[in-house]
Amino acid sequence: MCGIIGYIGENEAKPFLFEGLKSMEYRGYDSAGLCIKNGNNIQLLKKSGYVNNLSQSPYFNNLNGLSGIAHTRWATHGEPNEINAHPHFDCKGEIAVVHNGIIENYALLKENLKKEGHVFNSETDSEVISHLIEKFYESDLMSAVTKALNLLDGSFGILVINKKDNKIISARRGSPLLLGVGKNEMLVASDISALIKYTNKVIYLKENEIAEIGKSDYAIKNP
Numbered sequence: 729m730c731g732i733i734g735y736i737g738e739n740e741a742k743p744f745l746f747e748g749l750k751s752m753e754y755r756g757y758d759s760a761g762l763c764i765k766n767g768n769n770i771q772l773l774k775k776s777g778y779v780n781n782l783s784q785s786p787y788f789n790n791l792n793g794l795s796g797i798a799h800t801r802w803a804t805h806g807e808p809n810e811i812n813a814h815p816h817f818d819c820k821g822e823i824a825v826v827h828n829g830i831i832e833n834y835a836l837l838k839e840n841l842k843k844e845g846h847v848f849n850s851e852t853d854s855e856v857i858s859h860l861i862e863k864f865y866e867s868d869l870m871s872a873v874t875k876a877l878n879l880l881d882g883s884f885g886i887l888v889i890n891k892k893d894n895k896i897i898s899a900r901r902g903s904p905l906l907l908g909v910g911k912n913e914m915l916v917a918s919d920i921s922a923l924i925k926y927t928n929k930v931i932y933l934k935e936n937e938i939a940e941i942g943k944s945d946y947a948i949k950n951p
Contacts, residue, residue: 730814730828731755732905733922734887734896736795737913737943741765742788744915745798748922749779752800755919759813762798763824763889764791770824770891774813794943795896797887799826816855818862819847822891825861827854828918829883829903837879857886865890870940873897877938885918899938907931907939907946914941 733748735741745762760782761774771791775781779800782788799814815824831837834853837860842848846859860876861869869890877884883902889895898905898916908915908923908930916939917923923930931948933939939948 730757730918731800731922732797732826732828732885732887732916732918733799734795734797734826734889734898734916734941735913736894736896736941737910738794739913741793741796742791744926745796746779746783747925748915748917749782749798749800751921751925752917752919753779754921755800757800759810760798760800761813761815761826762791762796763815764793764796765889765891765894766793768891770817770821770889772815772817772824774810774815776810776813795889795894797824797826797889797896812850812852814852814854816850816852816858818858819845820862823858823861823865824889825854825858826887827857828885829901831856831880831884832882833880834882853882857884858888861888869893869895869897870938873899874938877901887916894942896941897938898933898941899936900933901936905933907933907941909946912944914943914946916941 731752735744831853864875865872885903
């Protein structure tokens with residue numbers, strides 16, 4: 729099982745993301761990655777192997793920002809390497825996605841997106857999600873994510889960030905996700921072990937629910 733963690737608030741996101749990944753190592757994984765939003769930029773770091781490989785990278789110390797998402801991957805589609813590690817981006821490098829689960833119709837979706845001009849970097853089924861969101865994105869990230877998810881067959885727990893928006897979008901179908909509510913900060917994870925250090929107020933997303941998460945508020949809807 730893979731691990732997902734996201735943070736948005738008034739503190740540096742990196743410690744929350746890194747410690748969240750560490751707390752979920754017991755679930756098993758072959759690579760790890762995180763991205764942090766800093767202003768209008770999204771900084772990305774991915775490594776094959778252990779979570780600690782992230783902190784041993786010289787670039788790790790340069791990562792800073794108040795929101796971000798992270799992931800430990802257990803390979804299904806594509807080899808266990810740095811390229812296939814999450815997060816995955818769209819063509820423009822503006823939308824980042826982490827994903828648990830399996831997209832059963834990814835090959836057909838990928839082929840259609842390629843015909844429309846999308847360029848893929850990985851062998852994963854998960855990268856299809858970021859490109860679908862890009863396809864539908866105009867100015868409303870929630871709307872774009874909803875439209876993208878409606879095309880997916882299979883299971884998912886996803887987190888999405890966009891460099892143009894100060895929010896995290898979270899959605900689940902067949903893969904657990906839960907929100908952690910703090911004081912002027914919010915967390916979201918696939919496992920309660922990543923949250924209990926920071927908050928005792930937890931909300932489990934129900935099947936097919938989508939949550940829009942800000943640093944001090946959230947809204948949940950069922951499309």
